[in-house]
Amino acid sequence: MSQAPKENPTTPGKKDKHEARRDFLKQSSALMALALTPPLVVKAGENDEAIAGLFEKMPVSMHINGKAYQLSVEPRVTLLDLLREQLALTGTKKGCDHGQCGACTVHVDGQRINSCLTLAVMQEGKKITTIEGLSQGDDLHPVQEAFIKHDGFQCGYCTPGQIMSAVACIREGHAGSPEEIREFMSGNICRCGAYDNIVAAIMDVKQGGHNV
Amino acid sequence: MKKQAVGQSMDRVDGRLKVTGAARYFADHQPEGMLYAALVCSTISSGRITAIDAAKALRAPGVADVVSHLNAPPVPGYQVENPNPKQGLKIFHDDRIYSNGQPVAIVVANTLERAVYAASLVKVSYAKEAHETDLAASMNKAFQVAKIKDYLRGEADAWKKAPVNMEAEYNIPIEVHNPMELAGMIAHWEAPDKLTVYAKTQGVKSVQQTLKTLFQLPEDHITVHSQFVGGAFGMALRIWPMEIATILAAKKAGKPVKLVINRKEMFTLVGYRPAATQRIGIGATADGKLTGITHSAVANTSPYEDFTEAIVNMSRMMYACPNVNTRYQLVPLNLSTPVWMRGPGEATGAFALESAIDELAHKLNMDPLQLRILNHADTDPDKNLPYSSKYLKEAYDMGAAKIGWQQRRQTPRQLEEDGWLAGYGMSSGVFSASRGKATASATLRSDGSLIIRSAAADIGPGTATAMVQIAADATGIDVKKIKFLLGESEYPEAPRQGGSSTVSTVGSAVNDVCRTLQQKLGELATANIPAFKALKPADIQHEAGALVSGTSRLDYAALLQQQQLPELVVAATSQAGDERKQYAMYSFSVHFAKVHVHPATGVVRIKHIVSVADSGTVVNTKTARSQMIGGVVGGIGMALTEEALIDQRFGRYVNNNYADYHVPVNADTPPTDVLFINKKDPVINPMGAKGMGEIALIGFAAAISNAVFNATGKRVRDLPITPDKLI
Numbered sequence: 001m002s003q004a005p006k007e008n009p010t011t012p013g014k015k016d017k018h019e020a021r022r023d024f025l026k027q028s029s030a031l032m033a034l035a036l037t038p039p040l041v042v043k044a045g046e047n048d049e050a051i052a053g054l055f056e057k058m059p060v061s062m063h064i065n066g067k068a069y070q071l072s073v074e075p076r077v078t079l080l081d082l083l084r085e086q087l088a089l090t091g092t093k094k095g096c097d098h099g100q101c102g103a104c105t106v107h108v109d110g111q112r113i114n115s116c117l118t119l120a121v122m123q124e125g126k127k128i129t130t131i132e133g134l135s136q137g138d139d140l141h142p143v144q145e146a147f148i149k150h151d152g153f154q155c156g157y158c159t160p161g162q163i164m165s166a167v168a169c170i171r172e173g174h175a176g177s178p179e180e181i182r183e184f185m186s187g188n189i190c191r192c193g194a195y196d197n198i199v200a201a202i203m204d205v206k207q208g209g210h211n212v
Numbered sequence: 213m214k215k216q217a218v219g220q221s222m223d224r225v226d227g228r229l230k231v232t233g234a235a236r237y238f239a240d241h242q243p244e245g246m247l248y249a250a251l252v253c254s255t256i257s258s259g260r261i262t263a264i265d266a267a268k269a270l271r272a273p274g275v276a277d278v279v280s281h282l283n284a285p286p287v288p289g290y291q292v293e294n295p296n297p298k299q300g301l302k303i304f305h306d307d308r309i310y311s312n313g314q315p316v317a318i319v320v321a322n323t324l325e326r327a328v329y330a331a332s333l334v335k336v337s338y339a340k341e342a343h344e345t346d347l348a349a350s351m352n353k354a355f356q357v358a359k360i361k362d363y364l365r366g367e368a369d370a371w372k373k374a375p376v377n378m379e380a381e382y383n384i385p386i387e388v389h390n391p392m393e394l395a396g397m398i399a400h401w402e403a404p405d406k407l408t409v410y411a412k413t414q415g416v417k418s419v420q421q422t423l424k425t426l427f428q429l430p431e432d433h434i435t436v437h438s439q440f441v442g443g444a445f446g447m448a449l450r451i452w453p454m455e456i457a458t459i460l461a462a463k464k465a466g467k468p469v470k471l472v473i474n475r476k477e478m479f480t481l482v483g484y485r486p487a488a489t490q491r492i493g494i495g496a497t498a499d500g501k502l503t504g505i506t507h508s509a510v511a512n513t514s515p516y517e518d519f520t521e522a523i524v525n526m527s528r529m530m531y532a533c534p535n536v537n538t539r540y541q542l543v544p545l546n547l548s549t550p551v552w553m554r555g556p557g558e559a560t561g562a563f564a565l566e567s568a569i570d571e572l573a574h575k576l577n578m579d580p581l582q583l584r585i586l587n588h589a590d591t592d593p594d595k596n597l598p599y600s601s602k603y604l605k606e607a608y609d610m611g612a613a614k615i616g617w618q619q620r621r622q623t624p625r626q627l628e629e630d631g632w633l634a635g636y637g638m639s640s641g642v643f644s645a646s647r648g649k650a651t652a653s654a655t656l657r658s659d660g661s662l663i664i665r666s667a668a669a670d671i672g673p674g675t676a677t678a679m680v681q682i683a684a685d686a687t688g689i690d691v692k693k694i695k696f697l698l699g700e701s702e703y704p705e706a707p708r709q710g711g712s713s714t715v716s717t718v719g720s721a722v723n724d725v726c727r728t729l730q731q732k733l734g735e736l737a738t739a740n741i742p743a744f745k746a747l748k749p750a751d752i753q754h755e756a757g758a759l760v761s762g763t764s765r766l767d768y769a770a771l772l773q774q775q776q777l778p779e780l781v782v783a784a785t786s787q788a789g790d791e792r793k794q795y796a797m798y799s800f801s802v803h804f805a806k807v808h809v810h811p812a813t814g815v816v817r818i819k820h821i822v823s824v825a826d827s828g829t830v831v832n833t834k835t836a837r838s839q840m841i842g843g844v845v846g847g848i849g850m851a852l853t854e855e856a857l858i859d860q861r862f863g864r865y866v867n868n869n870y871a872d873y874h875v876p877v878n879a880d881t882p883p884t885d886v887l888f889i890n891k892k893d894p895v896i897n898p899m900g901a902k903g904m905g906e907i908a909l910i911g912f913a914a915a916i917s918n919a920v921f922n923a924t925g926k927r928v929r930d931l932p933i934t935p936d937k938l939i
Contacts, residue, residue, distance in 0.1 A: 056273070076325050085248075085324055090240035091233015093442070095392045096475040100870035103392055131233035140231065148227035151838045154672030156230030157392040157442025163231060178883075186877040189870060191392050191443050192672050193845025194838055195878045 062123045065133025073120045080104045080115035083130060091131035091160045102188030105161035106130045112168035131160035142210035143167050146201035154192035162188045166202050167212050175206040217684035217691050218899060221834040224677045235440045237393055238410040243400055243468040247276055248324040249461050250331040251454060251477065252317040254309045257343035257546045257863030261307040261316055265335040269319055272333055274326035276465055280304055280317035285463045289426035300517050303453035304460060310515045311546050312864045313480030318457045320465050343546040345863040347487045347512050354510045354541040357518050363528055363538040370504030370535030374495020378571050382564040383930040386856040387485040389553050390875055393442020395482045399459040400468035408435040414448045414669045415708030416701040422451045439699035444671040446552040447482045449710050454481045479856060479868040483551030486511040488523060490564040494572050502533040502587045513542045514549040521557030527565050529594035530642055531587040546863050554846055555909035558643055566639035566914030567929065579622060581608060581638060592796030600795040600895035607802040607824040610887050614822040615804035624925035632808035635923025641801035641910030645902035646713045649787035650721040651704035654729045656780045660757060660769035661693045664725065668698040668718045669709040673905060674835035678715055679722045681831055682899060686726030688756040704783055712903025715831055716896060723898045725784035730754050732782050733768055740775060741766060791895050800826040801907035803915040809923045814935030816852055816920060821884040828893035828902035836904060840886040843908020848876045851916035852932050
């Protein structure tokens with residue numbers, strides 16, 4: 001099996017649009033050729049990968065946590081599943097896959113989004129930050145520090161999403177009071193019920209005047 | 213004297229892993245060559261599978277297999293003769309369908325997307341039979357489980373003769389644990405007789421034992437990894453059929469297979485709190501002395517297993533009442549099997565009992581807090597034993613002072629604040645403070661660091677942190693030099709994390725293995741070190757990670773270095789003794805709530821919560837507080853929003869997602885004060901710590917419904933208290 005794109009994740013730059021279009025045209029002709037091939041040949045399991053590579057994948061380039069990635073992914077792959085299953089960035093969690101829980105929150109060009117509700121191929125040229133990219137080496141981000149200090153979690157599963165959401169909440173200017181924080185953090189469910197502590201952590205960072 | 217580690221507000225030892233995304237939950241593992249699985253689940257609620265057409269799915273790109281009862285490898289444990297007609301759901305064993313959403317096939321492919329798509333291509337045909345999923349419509353099928361008999365103390369139904377009495381029916385709907393982490397498993401047959409799984413479980417040893425029985429493998433051929441669990445609240449106390457399905461799929465594939473079920477399937481595949489209908493009759497003298505309580509409960513189970521829990525037990529022992537009788541029955545419905553959900557049956561029962569106490573107080577025109585204090589049980593009325601410790605009256609006082617109980621009006625609907633009706637309510641909770649058996653090993657290294665291992669689980673309360681604190685006090689070694697490792701089946705035996713018993717059980721083993729280690733160090737020193745040669749090991753003092761005798765002092769690390777030992781390993785098993793026969797041991801909680809109810813819309817807003825825990829020594833005030841506020845949040849869901857709704861025509865859940873099944877979000881939760889009695893229980897275990905996980909939730913929902921009654925004069929006996937019930 002080889003579903004994971006094996007491109008070197010550190011390959012800098014990205015394909016220009018013309019190159020991408022040429023790839024698409026090549027794929028389209030291959031698709032036509034396959035459509036004309038007798039079904040018996042097409043269905044052969046060992047051809048799956050070759051067929052999928054031509055039929056089903058699209059090139060996409062993005063920066064994740066400061067690294068440039070050139071990838072080839074099926075259009076139906078969500079950003080969340082790309083991160084977790086293909087790039088081994090498993091800090092981002094799947095809680096519902098429907099944009100209802102916030103466990104998969106990441107930043108795309110600085111905005112918090114549910115990565116389960118966006119397709120990987122829509123991220124062309126985007127800058128993505130996941131929980132793995134928040135700290136600077138061994139130095140934790142102030143929000144990460146505050147979550148530890150105020151115990152803003154129990155099981156820790158919603159925590160990456162809570163923290164990405166909390167950072168954005170402060171940057172958006174929505175952390176002015178506990179009430180405002182509760183409102184603007186309500187897209188991130190914590191079933192262990194650490195809400196009180198999450199609010200305290202965000203207030204602490206906000207009042208500490210940290211640069212987030 | 214070194215500062216005690218137990219009792220400190222220490223940061224979690226695994227906090228850094230959790231805030232950086234480095235903590236690895238079961239689905240974060242990716243063994244080489246791993247395939248992905250997706251389930252095909254029944255769309256009928258009772259009947260038989262007549263055909264499975266997997267041809268289209270098998271032709272889809274990347275699909276390795278479609279496994280069902282037609283081609284699943286045999287499970288040796290399923291073939292064993294068992295006289296019990298209810299043997300659980302034997303997955304892919306036959307064509308029988310018991311409930312909607314029951315897995316009928318598992319599709320394996322080389323990507324997640326391909327597996328999910330191919331699962332949609334499997335066509336299943338059924339022969340449908342009549343189903344029943346409505347508890348209220350099935351009360352005539354209620355039966356008593358042999359092991360749970362009717363209970364009688366004194367005279368049956370004595371409440372009927374009491375000068376002041378009342379009887380009422382209380383209903384709770386199905387509630388679903390819904391931890392944030394989706395359930396599932398990664399299964400890998402490393403050899404035809406060697407199985408490794410990455411599991412979401414509250415007990416790696418329990419999973420190992422179940423798999424040993426089912427697949428008839430030697431214990432050491434089964435490895436279970438589960439170091440981080442993304443919440444469970446009871447749903448991971450047992451292995452589920454979908455996990456066996458994954459293991460079967462991996463067996464056929466000859467490669468690791470990962471199944472992560474979706475949120476919809478979390479409602480049908482991994483248990484839930486059963487729906488229950490309860491009746492309470494309660495009576496007292498005119499001055500409020502209880503004379504009789506009758507409590508009966510009927511809860512649902514599945515067609516193929518009898519799930520039981522302690523719904524009516526609190527009524528037997530919470531109050532000093534001479535006459536108590538209880539009855540507990542089950543009704544089989546075409547649903548999957550329920551499982552303990554936080555607080556478990558006690559939380560269901562406490563809603564009824566603590567509501568009934570409030571109703572009786574209203575009838576007596578008495579403060580419900582006074583009624584509780586008046587009927588306080590000074591000894592356990594059920595077991596007729598003294599309590600190992602009980603500070604419930606203190607807890608009542610502390611909570612009442614903090615919430616401002618004197619603001620409460622005895623007559624309902626008297627307080628208004630900003631156009632909202634305001635009210636105060638309270639309730640109590642109780643749960644057995646248990647202690648099981650566990651083993652821990654301790655590895656002292658010559659650099660002075662200590663590693664303790666036990667096959668415990670951590671679903672969030674901070675087990676490793678508490679164990680490090682306990683070990684630090686037992687050895688004098690600094691917390692920073694101690695590690696506690698859990699969640700691996702190869703570690704020494706520990707029970708499941710459930711029933712509020714981990715600190716009591718595993719903590720005792722940690723304490724004892726540290727004592728064993730000190731004994732061993734003492735033996736080493738007396739045998740080899742001149743300054744200690746004249747002593748017996750027991751005479752040596754231990755201070756801050758060193759052996760001390762008079763002016764002689766030798767660090768543990770130095771001793772190992774001198775003896776050229778890279779490490780010293782010991783193990784100890786710990787369990788309760790006869791003290792459990794001499795004392796009644798319980799943790800208690802008291803919950804106070806202030807609510808606002810909108811007079812026009814019926815919206816309930818919780819303004820303030822105070823929860824008080826009498827749980828013995830608090831090992832870590834930071835994580836303990838988190839556990840208590842977590843119980844409050846769970847309790848708010850139980851009281852106000854959570855209800856799994858079934859379309860009875862189809863026997864299918866209609867709100868099986870986070871958008872429609874409302875668990876509390878941040879804006880739903882009020883500022884919460886958590887208070888601890890924090891007094892050591894002198895009997896239960898070396899730390900004096902009773903349990904906390906369950907009492908955090910037990911009784912809570914009644915505090916809210918009692919406050920709503922105080923605010924509005926409307927008594928809601930059917931949870932959740934949604935606005936339609938108040939207008």
